[in-house]
Each structure stands twice: as structure tokens, then as C-alpha cells.
Amino acid sequence: MNEYNYQVELSERDKAILAGEEGKASQIAMRIVLRIAEMQGAKKLVDITSVHVGGSIYTGQASLKVVEALAEMGAQVKVPTSINAISIDRKRWKDQNIDPEFAGYADRLATAFEQMGCKPIFSCTPYVFPENPKLGDDIVWAESNAIVYSNSVLGARTNRQGDFLDICAAIVGRAPYCGLHMEENRKGNFVINIPKVKNVDSSFYTVLGYLIGKHAGADIPVICGVEEKPSLEDLKYLSSTLATSGAVGLFHMVGVTPEAPTLEAALGGQPPKRTMDVTEEDMLSVFEKLSTTHEEKLDLVLLGSPHFTLGDFKELAELVDGKHASPDCDFLITTNQYVYEQAEAEGYLGLIERFGARVSTDICLCMLNADMFPATAKTAMTNSGKFAHYGPGLVGKGVSYGSLLDCVNSAVEAKRVIGKPNWLQ
Incomplete structure (x- = not known):
């Protein structure tokens, strides 16, 4: 316990932010980050290098007012921060039969994020842009496919986060140190042996991800048997369905992803908790369903x-x-x-x-x-x-x-x- 009554270890800068030395918006953002850290069982915070904000969808006045209030208080992001896809096509919404009132609110939400220094890429695939997190970087990325892709393919470290933590973490440059930020929690334990097939394409990886996600639960899959290096698109579709049918935040692919040069490395030298042998019949069933x-x-x-x-x-x-x-x-x-x-x-x-x-x-x-x-x-x-x-x-x-x-x-x-x-x- 500390003088601020948080059950999380605080750095000197954390304390300064809580004392209001970096402004009211940063003070509020830090309080939110710390409360979420307590809920997640984190003992401390970690410096982050990148944020991708997922709370960019207009879902009602409450979310708009929170973000606009932070912007009006002068909040500025401390680390490179990008914005997920938004609720309107800013160039074409008038031709798409979109209600002008709805479009106005959606635009205001995006504008508030821009005012805080967020980069308006308006994309759910931030990993296609030139500047990406590096292996081992601690980040806070929202949007489910981007979370899986960044953890698995880039080897950066982020948890699955809810709205508002992302922008608050960006404002203070800190995040709860727990879950997939921690080395010991990134080892695979669920081995997936995939069938040997020819003409592998993105639909193969879409179906494979959906199948694995349904069976993974809280485990971290390790995919074995990949013979040809998947493309960015293959890994995008795999990441998206892993996170759609299940709660997967990280997978390893032996010989492909950076933390899995070998099966032993992916498993951290431990035996797997369980193994699943995927068949062509399993894949076809998912494809059809x-x-x-x-x-x-x-x-x-x-x-x-x-x-x-x-x-x-x-x-x-x-x-x-x-x-x-x-x-x-x-x-x-x-x-x-x-x-x-x-x-x-x-x-x-x-x-x-x-x-x-x-x-x-x-x-x-x-x-x-x-x-x-x-x-x-x-x-x-x-x-x-x-x-x-x-x-x-x-x-x-x-x-x-x-x-x-x-x-x-x-x-x-x-x-x-x-x-x-x-x-x-």
C-alpha cells in the first residue's frame, strides 16, 4: 500500500502525475490505468512505446463525452498513438445514406482523438504501416486481430484491453504490467498439428484460426507443420479468426513467428498441456459452417x-x-x-x-x-x-x-x- 492507496508499485513519475504535475487529464488517466491494473492483479506499471486506440467507434454520447472531455482538458499522448477504424467514411458518408447527426457525432469522436495527438490512420490493421513495434516492445494495442498479430507476428507485448484504457495509457505512457507483458506468460502450451495440404491460401488460415480459437480457451496455441512461410495476409486472417471464435491473444507458429524458432522454444522447454491433430475433415466442416x-x-x-x-x-x-x-x-x-x-x-x-x-x-x-x-x-x-x-x-x-x-x-x-x-x- 502507498500514500495514494493503490495496491500497485508507483514510480516517482507516477506519483507526480497523480499529484497533478502533468495536468488534470493525465491525473485522471493515471487513476484509470491504476484502477484497471488493480483489477488485473498487476503489481506495477510498465513503460510503453506504442498505442493503437480501439475506442474510436461512436456508440453513444457517453463515450463521446469522455473522450472530448480529455481533449478539452488539454490531454496529449506521450507515445506514438494511432486510431482504429471509425464509424464513418469521412470522404463518402454523404453518398452512403448515413444519417447526418450520427455522422457528426462520429466525426467529433475522431477529431477529439486527433486533438490529443493520435495519428488518424483509421485502420484495424496498424501493422501494415511503416513504423511498427519491435520484438519485446511493451505496447497497448486494441482491436482483436491487431492484438494477436502484434503479439504473435511482431513479438511485441500487449494484453487484450477494453476501451478507455488505451487512450489513458497513451496519455501517461504507462500500462499494467501483467498477462502477456510478462515473459513467463508468453509460453505456448497447446500444440496444434496441421494437415499437409497443397495450395494453401488465406481461406486455409481463416478456417484454421477459427477452428483453433474454438478449442484454445485460455491456452496459447503452438502451430506445427507449416511448410511454406505464410504471407502477411495469411497471418492477418489467422489472427482475426483466432480472436473471433475464441479469446486468443497470442499464438506461436514454429519456424515462422519470432518467439518460436523451435517447438521447444515456443513451449519454454516444458511439455504441452495438450495436443490437437487437425484433419482436412475438421477444416472442411468449419469452412462450411x-x-x-x-x-x-x-x-x-x-x-x-x-x-x-x-x-x-x-x-x-x-x-x-x-x-x-x-x-x-x-x-x-x-x-x-x-x-x-x-x-x-x-x-x-x-x-x-x-x-x-x-x-x-x-x-x-x-x-x-x-x-x-x-x-x-x-x-x-x-x-x-x-x-x-x-x-x-x-x-x-x-x-x-x-x-x-x-x-x-x-x-x-x-x-x-x-x-x-x-x-x-
Whole structure:
């Protein structure tokens, strides 16, 4: 116990912030960080190098008022801080049937974060930007796929955090030292042996992540049997579904991720708690069950959860070259402005737009407003396992899941066309 009555060890700077020496906003932010640290059982705080704010979605006046109050008190972030996708496409919302009052509130929330020094990348894939955390860095990243990706692929250290801790941690540059920040809590204990298949693509990793997430519980998976190094896109889709079907914050992939050069290293020299041998039949079952509708007619194709990357745009451009989507099927892709400009420069956007697709920035699929689509639209299709899971509740439509090629073929026909996965050919 200390003079401030917190059951957390305080540095001299922590005490100075609590005494108001860095301003009222920092004082409030530190109090919140410390209370959450107590709830999490942390004994001390740790300096952080990066924050990705997840509380950027407008969900009502309460969240807006808290963030605006911090900004009005002069709060400024102490470490590089980026902003997750927001509730509107700032450039296109007027053409998307979005209620102006809602758009105004959503814009105010984003503006308040910007006033505090947050970088307006408006993306759920902060790891595609040039500056990334390094191996061993302590960070506070929100957005579930970004948490898994940063922990696993980058080897940085963050816990799964709720809204407001992220911005408060950014203001004081400190976070609770517990969970995945601690070396002893980062060892794998659940070995996953994957089947040997050919033609591995992002749909393979989407399905694999969803399957593992359902079985992982509180354990840390160690994936064995990867023969070809996965792409950034493969690891993005894997991270997103691990966090969708389960509460996974970290995985290891032997020979791929930085903390798993060997199985022994990934397990910390200890035997695994349990092992799961994944079969092709297991994978196919998950692939099929990700679809929550089997309606033949297709009204929408929705891509970009997590945000489309440059590699996604390249793959899609190659698939749509020379083809045309049916006028009866809307085709929407969400991404961030940074990748949008890259895809435009590479010529991918031209091919994709000639096919009949449209691209929206700042928002992502899990923040879509149902008013963006005609009331007659009843069914959608996606290559995102995350959106296949959440989409029916978010947009009130039946959602089919398929590979990116399936999505293209279905858009051309305006009906559900799902082939056997390439990795089962």
C-alpha cells in the first residue's frame, strides 16, 4: 500500500502525475490505468512505446463525452498513438445514406482523438504501416486481430484491453504490467498439428484460426507443420479468426513467428498441456459452417475485415481482370487511406473498379451501417471469417463464406458460387 492507496508499485513519475504535475487529464488517466491494473492483479506499471486506440467507434454520447472531455482538458499522448477504424467514411458518408447527426457525432469522436495527438490512420490493421513495434516492445494495442498479430507476428507485448484504457495509457505512457507483458506468460502450451495440404491460401488460415480459437480457451496455441512461410495476409486472417471464435491473444507458429524458432522454444522447454491433430475433415466442416445462409441469390459481396491490404488488392485485381460483376450484386471493399493510395498507384484499383467494385476508407465491415445498402438486399458473401461470424447480427443479412475467388465468381453470377477449397483439391 502507498500514500495514494493503490495496491500497485508507483514510480516517482507516477506519483507526480497523480499529484497533478502533468495536468488534470493525465491525473485522471493515471487513476484509470491504476484502477484497471488493480483489477488485473498487476503489481506495477510498465513503460510503453506504442498505442493503437480501439475506442474510436461512436456508440453513444457517453463515450463521446469522455473522450472530448480529455481533449478539452488539454490531454496529449506521450507515445506514438494511432486510431482504429471509425464509424464513418469521412470522404463518402454523404453518398452512403448515413444519417447526418450520427455522422457528426462520429466525426467529433475522431477529431477529439486527433486533438490529443493520435495519428488518424483509421485502420484495424496498424501493422501494415511503416513504423511498427519491435520484438519485446511493451505496447497497448486494441482491436482483436491487431492484438494477436502484434503479439504473435511482431513479438511485441500487449494484453487484450477494453476501451478507455488505451487512450489513458497513451496519455501517461504507462500500462499494467501483467498477462502477456510478462515473459513467463508468453509460453505456448497447446500444440496444434496441421494437415499437409497443397495450395494453401488465406481461406486455409481463416478456417484454421477459427477452428483453433474454438478449442484454445485460455491456452496459447503452438502451430506445427507449416511448410511454406505464410504471407502477411495469411497471418492477418489467422489472427482475426483466432480472436473471433475464441479469446486468443497470442499464438506461436514454429519456424515462422519470432518467439518460436523451435517447438521447444515456443513451449519454454516444458511439455504441452495438450495436443490437437487437425484433419482436412475438421477444416472442411468449419469452412462450411462459417456460412449462415444457403440462399442462392446474392445481393452483396463485402470484403475488408480486417482491412484489405495491398496484397489483398493485388490478388483481387488478378482475379477480376477481364470480368464484370453483375449489376444486381453490390461489391464493397473497406480499407485504410494509406493502402488505398498504394493500390491506386499500383493500378489495382482501376482493374477492381472496372469490374464493378467500390472501395470505402476509414470504416471497416464490422462498423457498417445497414442503411448503406438497399432495403431489398437480403444476402451477403465475404472472404472474412470474422465478418461471417459477426455479420448477420451487424447488418441483419444472411452471410455466406467463401474464398476470394468464390466471392468474385459469385458477384459475376449474382448468386452463391462456392467451390471446393483449393487446399482440398
